[in-house]
Amino acid sequence: MHTLKKFIQYYAPYKKVFFLDLICAAVISLVDLAFPQILRTLTKTLFTESSDVILWALLPITLVLLVMYMIQTGCKYYVSYQGHMMGAYMERDMRQQLFDHYERLSFSYYDQNNSGQMMSKLVSDLFDISEFAHHGPENLFISLIKIIGSFVFLFLINWKLAIPLLVIVAIMLFFSYGQNKKMQATFMDNRRKIGNLNSSLQDTLAGIRVVQSFANEDIEREKFKKSNQGFLSSKNANYRCMGSFTGGNLFFQGMMYLMTLVFGGWLIAHGQMESADLAMYALYIGIFISPIQILVELTEMMQKGLSGFRRFLDVVETEPEIVDAEDAEPLENIKGHVRYEHVSFHYNDDDSLVLDDVSFDIQAGKSIALVGASGSGKTTICSLLPRFYDVSEGRITIDGKDVRKLTLQSLREQIGLVQQDVYLFCGSIRENIAYGRPDASMEEIIEAAKKANIHEFIMELPDGYETFVGERGTRLSGGQKQRISIARVFLKNPPILILDEATSALDNESERFIQQSLEELAKDRTTITIAHRLSTIRNADEILVVAENGIVECGTHDELLEKGGIYAHYYEMS
Ligand code: ADP
Ligand code: MG
Numbered sequence: 001m002h003t004l005k006k007f008i009q010y011y012a013p014y015k016k017v018f019f020l021d022l023i024c025a026a027v028i029s030l031v032d033l034a035f036p037q038i039l040r041t042l043t044k045t046l047f048t049e050s051s052d053v054i055l056w057a058l059l060p061i062t063l064v065l066l067v068m069y070m071i072q073t074g075c076k077y078y079v080s081y082q083g084h085m086m087g088a089y090m091e092r093d094m095r096q097q098l099f100d101h102y103e104r105l106s107f108s109y110y111d112q113n114n115s116g117q118m119m120s121k122l123v124s125d126l127f128d129i130s131e132f133a134h135h136g137p138e139n140l141f142i143s144l145i146k147i148i149g150s151f152v153f154l155f156l157i158n159w160k161l162a163i164p165l166l167v168i169v170a171i172m173l174f175f176s177y178g179q180n181k182k183m184q185a186t187f188m189d190n191r192r193k194i195g196n197l198n199s200s201l202q203d204t205l206a207g208i209r210v211v212q213s214f215a216n217e218d219i220e221r222e223k224f225k226k227s228n229q230g231f232l233s234s235k236n237a238n239y240r241c242m243g244s245f246t247g248g249n250l251f252f253q254g255m256m257y258l259m260t261l262v263f264g265g266w267l268i269a270h271g272q273m274e275s276a277d278l279a280m281y282a283l284y285i286g287i288f289i290s291p292i293q294i295l296v297e298l299t300e301m302m303q304k305g306l307s308g309f310r311r312f313l314d315v316v317e318t319e320p321e322i323v324d325a326e327d328a329e330p331l332e333n334i335k336g337h338v339r340y341e342h343v344s345f346h347y348n349d350d351d352s353l354v355l356d357d358v359s360f361d362i363q364a365g366k367s368i369a370l371v372g373a374s375g376s377g378k379t380t381i382c383s384l385l386p387r388f389y390d391v392s393e394g395r396i397t398i399d400g401k402d403v404r405k406l407t408l409q410s411l412r413e414q415i416g417l418v419q420q421d422v423y424l425f426c427g428s429i430r431e432n433i434a435y436g437r438p439d440a441s442m443e444e445i446i447e448a449a450k451k452a453n454i455h456e457f458i459m460e461l462p463d464g465y466e467t468f469v470g471e472r473g474t475r476l477s478g479g480q481k482q483r484i485s486i487a488r489v490f491l492k493n494p495p496i497l498i499l500d501e502a503t504s505a506l507d508n509e510s511e512r513f514i515q516q517s518l519e520e521l522a523k524d525r526t527t528i529t530i531a532h533r534l535s536t537i538r539n540a541d542e543i544l545v546v547a548e549n550g551i552v553e554c555g556t557h558d559e560l561l562e563k564g565g566i567y568a569h570y571y572e573m574s
Contacts, residue, residue, distance in 0.1 A: 003306055003309060003310050003313065004306070006309075006313060007133075007306070007309055010090050010093060010094065010133070011086075011090070011133075013089075013093075014086045014089060014090065017082050017083075017085075017086045018086060018137070020078065020082070021078070021079055021082060021083045021086065021134070021137075021138055022137060022138065022141050024074075024075035024076075024078045024079045024083075025075075025079055025138045025141045025142045025145075026141060026142075026145055027071060027072065027075045028072055028075050028076055028079065028142065029141075029142050029145040029146045029149065030145065030149070031068050031069070031071065031072040032072075032146065032287055033145075033146065033149040033150065033153065033287065034068065035065075035068075035283070036153070036280045036283040036284055036287075037153070037280075038061060038064065038065065039279070039280070039283065040276065040277070040280050041061075042057065042061060043276045043279065044276055045057050047276060079138060083134045083138055084134060086133070086134050087130040087131065087133045087134035087135075088130060090129075090130055090133050090134075091126050091127070091129065091130035091133075094126055094129065094130075094312060095122060095126055097316055098121065098122060098126070098312060098315060098316060099122070101315060101316045101318075102118065102315070104320045104323070105318065105320050106320050106321040106322040106388070106389075107322075107383070107388045107389060108321055108347070108348075108389065109318065109320070109321070111347070118315075121311060121312065121315060124308075125308035125309075125311050125312060126308070126312070128304045128305050128308040129305050129308045129309050129312065131301060131304075131305060132301050132302055132304065132305025132306070132308075133305065135298075135301060136298065136301065136302055136305065139294050139295075139298050140295070140298060142291065142294075143291035143292070143294050143295045143298070144291075144295075146287055146288055146291040147288045147291050147292065147295070150284040150285075150287050150288040151166065151288070153280075153284055154281065154284055157277045157280055157281065158264075158267065158272075158273050158277060158281075160267060160272065160273075161260065161263060161264055161267060161273065161281060164259055164263060165256060165259065165260070165285070168252060168255055168256050168259065169256075169288075169292065171252070172249065172252035172292060173292060173295075173296070175248055175252070176245065176248070176249060176292065176293065176296040177296055177299070179241065179244055179245040179248060180245060180296045180297060180299070180300060181300075182241045183238070183241040183242055183245055184300045184303075184304075186234065186237045186238035186241050187238060189234045189237070189238070190231075190234050190235065190238055193227070193230050193231040193234045194231060196227050196230065196231075197224075197227045197228060197230075197231050200223060200224055200227045201224070204220050204223075204224065249289075249292075249293060253285070253289050256285050256289075257282065257285060260278070260281045260282060260285065261278075264277075264278045264281060265278075321390070322387050322388075322389070322390055322408070323408070324407050324408055325404060325405055327405065328405060328406055328407045328408075329401075329405060329406060329407065330406070330407050330409075330410035331398060331399075331401065331406045331407070331410040331411055331413075331414055332410065334398060334399050334414055334495055334496075335364035335365075335399055335495070336364040336365060336398070336399070336414075336495040336496050336525065336526035337361075337362070337363055337364045337397075337398065337399050337400070337526070338361075338362045338385065338396070338397070338398055338496065338526055338528075339360075339361045339362075339396065339397045339398075339400075340358055340359055340360050340361075340381070340384075340394070340396050341359055341394050341395050341396070341397070342357050342358075342359055342393065342394035342395075343355055343357070343358045343359070343381075343384065343391045343393070343394035343395070343396060344356050344357055344358070344391065344392050344393040344394055345380060345384060345389065345391055345392045345393075346392055347389070352549075353392075353549050354377045354380050354549060355377050355380060355381060355549055355550060356549040356550045357394070357550060358381065358394075358550055358551055359394075359551075360542075360544060360551065360554070362526050362527075362528070362541075362542075363526075363541075364399075364495075364526055365524050365525065365526055366526060366527075366541040366542075367522060367526070367527040367528075367529060367539075367540045367541050367542075368527070368528055368529070368540055368541060368542045368543070368544060369528075369529045369530070369531055369537035369540035369542070369543045369544070370382075370528065370529070370530045370544050370546055371530075371531065371534065371537070371543060371544070371545055371546070371567065371570065372545055372546030372547055373547070376546045376547055376548060377546055377548075377549065377550075378500070378530045378546050379500055379530065381528075381546070382417075382498045382500055382528055382530065384396055385403065385415060385496070385498065385528075386411060386412050386415045386417070386498075387403055387404070387408060387411060387412075390404060398411075398414070398496070413492075413494065414494050414495055414496055415494050415496045415497070415498065416489035416492055416493075416494035416496070416497045416498070416521075416525075417489070417497075417498045417500070418482075418485055418486055418489055418497075418498070418499050418500070418502040418518070418521075419485075419500045419501070419502065420500060420501040420502065420504050420505050421505070422478075422481040422482055422484070422485040424469050424476070424481055424484065424485075426469070426470065427468070427469065428463075428465065428466045428467060428468055428469070429458055429461075429464075429465050429466070429467050429469055429484060430442075430445060430465040430466060432469060432484055432488070433445050433448060433449060433465075433484060433487045433488055433491060434491070435488055436448070436487070436488035436489060436490070436491035436492035437491045437492050437493075440491050442465075444491060445465070445487075445491065446465075447490075448487040448488070448490035448491040449465075449484075449487045451487070451490045451517065451520060451521070452483045452484070452486040452487035452490055452517050452521075453483055453513060453514070453516065453517050454480065454483035454484060454486075454487055457480060457483075469484075477510075478505050478506055478510070479506050479507075479510030479513065479514060482502065482503070482505075482506065482510075482514055483514060483517065486502075486514070486517050486518065486521060489521060490521060494525070495525055495526060496525060496526045496527075497521065497522055497525045497526065497527045497528070498527075498528050498530075499518060499522070499527065499528070499529045499530065499531075500530045501530050501531065501532050502514070502518060503515060503518070503531075503533075503536070504531075504532040504533075511533075515536055533574065534570060534571055534574050535574070537557075538557045539557075540556075540557070541556070542554060542555065542556065543555065543556065543557060543560055543567065545560070545565070545566050545567050545570075547566070552565075552566060553565050553566055553567055
């Protein structure tokens with residue numbers, strides 16, 4: 001009920017189209033229903049009157065029919081054009097709402113949901129919804145008018161013949177409904193199988209280099225063959241059901257005609273029915289047969305549409321965990337003094353603490369380095385500062401202001417992040433660098449590229465800054481991608497910087513090269529560096545050693561060596 005009510009709200013902006021659509025649908029049905037009546041009048045004239053009268057009767061009938069069909073044509077045009085457009089408008093509205101919402105959902109949501117499913121929500125679920133949105137009310141309306149209208153006329157013409165017809169219709173509805181249900185189950189299975197097929201294909205293609213390097217083509221082929229065969233079997237079941245559904249319906253239709261002829265003939269023979277009315281019966285059967293099937297299919301369309309809509313609601317009703325506080329202020333003109341005060345954190349409510357009572361202080365423009373085993377929580381510490389997650393306990397401040405009291409936009413504008421994995425968007429190098437500040441001029445972009453040591457490389461490319469980098473930047477080496485991401489941050493020019501193993505995916509030579517750019521970048525900025533090679537952080541103002549759930553040592557490089565603890569141990573090993 002809740003779902004249906006929410007669903008109806010999406011019609012609100014298109015009320016006018018919606019009602020016009022229904023009116024047109026009604027007109028179309030009424031014209032169909034009127035035709036046999038007109039024919040009936042004409043045949044009665046044919047049987048009883050002289051040829052002169054008949055000829056004169058043809059003129060008004062021609063006119064009436066002409067006007068009726070012209071109106072019907074206009075209505076049909078409106079229904080199939082504007083009716084479909086209404087569905088498309090609603091689909092557009094929902095898709096935009098879903099996209100906007102996806103953008104606002106927090107990291108924690110993305111930890112738990114996969115992007116393939118999210119894509120399918122944007123595409124197939126919304127399509128089901130829009131199909132139902134316009135065909136649903138329209139078809140229901142048309143079918144009901146045609147079926148009820150036909151039966152009203154049938155009863156008026158001859159109720160004795162109408163009753164057995166009604167019985168056959170009831171049986172047919174029952175049968176169709178059952179068959180259709182089965183058929184829809186096979187449709188669902190079809191969809192699942194094609195989903196498997198696609199993901200199997202996608203997986204192999206994405207990993208084709210791995211497949212070939214292990215010479216595992218045969219194994220992959222067998223796997224694919226199985227999915228492919230599975231899809232075929234599912235199609236088989238589907239078409240079998242479809243066969244019985246359409247065949248069965250045809251049978252019932254035949255039975256209706258047969259019954260009408262035999263029983264109608266009997267009634268005529270016994271003088272209980274006019275012979276001209278038998279033809280009317282056959283015509284009305286033709287009118288309500290297809291709406292019965294449409295009505296049956298509508299139940300499934302509604303289920304599909306509404307369950308798609310429910311999945312849509314699930315997403316848009318998920319509140320983002322991290323949003324601006326009501327009294328949030330923008331963070332402006334900052335110095336860059338960062339403080340962690342007794343910060344504790346766990347990812348999910350039931351998980352154990354990843355950070356337990358972590359405190360440290362970085363004066364504006366100074367740098368700290370985090371070192372520690374993989375999985376000790378270094379990245380987690382950094383992701384709390386831009387509020388990718390919120391602390392479970394304690395607080396983090398910038399220039400004395402709690403980050404939770406700042407607007408997200410202004411907070412994140414002040415922080416630059418360079419990570420191990422670089423994500424480049426499908427587009428040109430220029431666009432990818434400008435992502436750091438979309439309103440930057442070309443001179444500023446070049447300036448940033450120079451600082452990141454990538455300008456010369458870009459100039460050697462045939463299209464220079466307009467070179468297309470392909471999906472995820474596959475056409476560039478790891479070092480080149482990293483330098484583009486550094487140029488992005490130079491352009492953004494934030495006072496606070498996080499370098500999370502920015503060079504750990506690179507070979508020694510690229511690393512040394514990039515290290516220079518990173519040092520340049522870190523100048524005069526408050527910097528948190530996570531390094532996997534200790535040589536790169538010797539000069540940090542303070543080094544924090546992170547272990548299971550907290551900081552266990554801190555000091556400068558020399559102090560820590562002297563202390564002879566964990567850091568000194570790491571240092572000896574490296
Ligand atoms: P580091 O950067 O030091 O290698 P992380 O901060 O990435 O360590 O991870 C610390 C711990 O938190 C690990 O045990 C890891 O499994 C866990 N963890 C990291 N990210 C998530 C996440 N998104 N959801 C749940 N647990 C996570
Ligand atoms: Mg990490």
